[in-house]
Amino acid sequence: MFFQKEIRRQPEFWEGVRDQSNVSMGIAAWGLMTGVAMVTSGLSVLEAVLMTLIVFAGSAQLAAVPMLIGGAPVWVIVAAAFCVNLRFVVFSAHLRPYMMHLPLWQRLVSGYVMVDLTYVFFTRRFPVPGVTDQERLSQQAYMMGNCAINYVAWMGASLLGIALSNAIPPAWGLGFAGILALVGVLASMATSGLRVVSVGVAGTAAVAAWALPLKLNIVVAIASAVAVCLVIESVRAPRGPSGAHRV
Structure with a gap:
């Protein structure tokens, strides 16, 4: 290639x-x-x-x-x-x-x-x-x-x-x-608020879970950042007149 x-x-x-x-x-x-x-x-x-x-x-x-x-x-x-x-x-x-x-x-x-x-x-x-x-x-x-x-x-x-x-x-x-x-x-x-939050959450989670075996703190960091960002995105997603989320 x-x-x-x-x-x-x-x-x-x-x-x-x-x-x-x-x-x-x-x-x-x-x-x-x-x-x-x-x-x-x-x-x-x-x-x-x-x-x-x-x-x-x-x-x-x-x-x-x-x-x-x-x-x-x-x-x-x-x-x-x-x-x-x-x-x-x-x-x-x-x-x-x-x-x-x-x-x-x-x-x-x-x-x-x-x-x-x-x-x-x-x-x-x-x-x-x-x-x-x-x-x-x-x-x-x-x-x-x-x-x-x-x-x-x-x-x-x-x-x-x-x-x-x-x-x-x-x-x-x-x-x-x-x-x-x-x-x-x-x-x-880190050019947006959400990206800064994801970095902060991932870094904090990785340090907090450092003692986990098999480098599982990396898994915890990824899962935590993804979960928090999904929650933030769902909360601030624009809503239509009926109150339903726009796709």
Whole structure:
């Protein structure tokens, strides 16, 4: 998909490349420390490389590695990774109208390369799904340009971290740079009262539920923010003359 000429000819493809390039250093720093952490935690170089190429999810990798080393049951590892990445269920539900015109294999590839920052950039750039073929092509091009830079930054840095795992001390804490990049983009999207409320509720819930096992505080944060925003939306929805909500 990244290399289709029709996609690369679209100006939105290069727009997506530029947007993701602005935060690629933070993503690379996070990927570098993930690669280091996998090897220093006890995985072999081959195992770390395969996990990087197959899983492609830093939070799930960092959650699963200690369990793998500790000999946890497979179902526990899978459940932990599922909970950590449960936010992508929300992403998928939101992006469904944007994607359903694509063949199944393209939807699968898009789902594999879609990450948090790509979702944030994409939904900010395209708040509503395209209607015409050209609009849909432009949206697909932007997403693929954005994903391409993120994929290269993450994979390259993660593999470099694996190769240099004995030379880069985990105490550097470079992974925090990826979090800062995400926070910066998130702050730039807080352009309405409802978005500010959702961020505040999610952050508060995540901290309050920090002690939950298997990173379930993330699930609590997402559920709390969605529930509160739905309630606010239903309360302030405009009403017609009869008092019924307008659709």
